[in-house]
Amino acid sequence: MAYAFFEGEIVPIEEAKVSVRTQALHYGTSCFAGIRGFWNEEQEQLFVFRILDHYERFLDSTKLLRMSLPYSAQDLADITLRLLRQEEYREDVYIRPLGYKASEGIGCQLHGLRDEVTIFADPYGQYMKSEGAHVTFSSWRRVDDNAIPPRGKIGGAYASSALIKSDAVLNGFDEALVLTADGHLAEGSAMNVFVVRRGVASTPLVTDNILEGVTRRTVIRLLQDELGMEPVERSIDRSEVYLADEVFFCGTGAQVVSVTHVDQRAIGSGQTGPITERMRVLHDDVVRGRCEPYRRWCTPVYDD
Numbered sequence: 001m002a003y004a005f006f007e008g009e010i011v012p013i014e015e016a017k018v019s020v021r022t023q024a025l026h027y028g029t030s031c032f033a034g035i036r037g038f039w040n041e042e043q044e045q046l047f048v049f050r051i052l053d054h055y056e057r058f059l060d061s062t063k064l065l066r067m068s069l070p071y072s073a074q075d076l077a078d079i080t081l082r083l084l085r086q087e088e089y090r091e092d093v094y095i096r097p098l099g100y101k102a103s104e105g106i107g108c109q110l111h112g113l114r115d116e117v118t119i120f121a122d123p124y125g126q127y128m129k130s131e132g133a134h135v136t137f138s139s140w141r142r143v144d145d146n147a148i149p150p151r152g153k154i155g156g157a158y159a160s161s162a163l164i165k166s167d168a169v170l171n172g173f174d175e176a177l178v179l180t181a182d183g184h185l186a187e188g189s190a191m192n193v194f195v196v197r198r199g200v201a202s203t204p205l206v207t208d209n210i211l212e213g214v215t216r217r218t219v220i221r222l223l224q225d226e227l228g229m230e231p232v233e234r235s236i237d238r239s240e241v242y243l244a245d246e247v248f249f250c251g252t253g254a255q256v257v258s259v260t261h262v263d264q265r266a267i268g269s270g271q272t273g274p275i276t277e278r279m280r281v282l283h284d285d286v287v288r289g290r291c292e293p294y295r296r297w298c299t300p301v302y303d304d
């Protein structure tokens with residue numbers, strides 16, 4: 001049976017309902033996290049990946065929206081684990097915490113409103129195919145830190161992500177790459193991006209209007225510690241993408257996805273490259289709790 005944490009308690013999901021008058025529904029004054037639980041068949045365990053890192057970023061987003069919630073990252077993690085135990089999932093799940101301006105009525109503002117947090121989890125498989133994505137440069141630009149801060153996962157900003165994603169898919173592509181207003185590479189519609197050229201992996205700076213991705217941080221660490229590379233965080237030009245040997249997306253939803261074509265141009269050989277492939281396999285092992293050095297990132301839901 002499915003449950004949700006809603007207005008301070010765990011209730012059957014059907015009871016977790018808000019009014020059409022809810023402020024967040026009208027103005028996008030919400031923020032969220034996307035966390036994954038990975039089922040490990042051999043260990044019969046559900047591992048939640050980097051749960052505290054996700055909740056720390058979630059609390060940063062609530063801060064940007066002037067929310068006051070009576071929960072620490074650890075409190076939210078504990079609630080999530082309680083919820084998952086009650087649901088008894090034995091498969092991969094996607095956990096969606098949502099903070100929102102819960103007051104009802106007309107008036108676009110952040111202050112003086114009631115804030116709430118809800119959490120639910122759904123069984124979840126692949127967000128997109130993991131190999132050979134054909135993507136396009138979106139004609140939309142990434143939201144700017146001085147408009148809606150992209151380092152927060154703010155509901156309203158995802159109207160932009162939805163424009164980007166739907167235009168790409170309806171035009172026959174799998175995803176899009178998005179540029180900042182000044183023309184530098186930012187990310188995908190809901191995932192960070194790495195570009196590998198002449199043996200060097202680069203990823204856009206956190207000051208280039210990206211979400212500060214947890215997977216991005218994981219990939220940087222794995223590139224350093226497991227592949228002995230020195231990934232560089234810097235501004236990246238559009239033409240560097242066309243000339244790259246490898247391009248890949250990473251994110252909690254997408255995991256690691258190879259981009260083999262951009263706007264009908266082959267990236268490198270037009271096949272998944274060796275660094276991307278290693279990262280894909282390694283990342284999957286890490287999130288499923290199969291790599292001892294990174295086991296501390298994986299929180300078990302059930303008693304060992």
Ligand SMILES: Cc1ncc(COP(=O)(O)O)c(C=O)c1O
Nearest residue numbers: 190191192211213214215251252
């Ligand atoms: C805009 C955006 N960028 C990047 C990411 C990847 O972030 P993370 O790895 O923390 O899931 C996401 C996914 O949530 C996203 O929505």
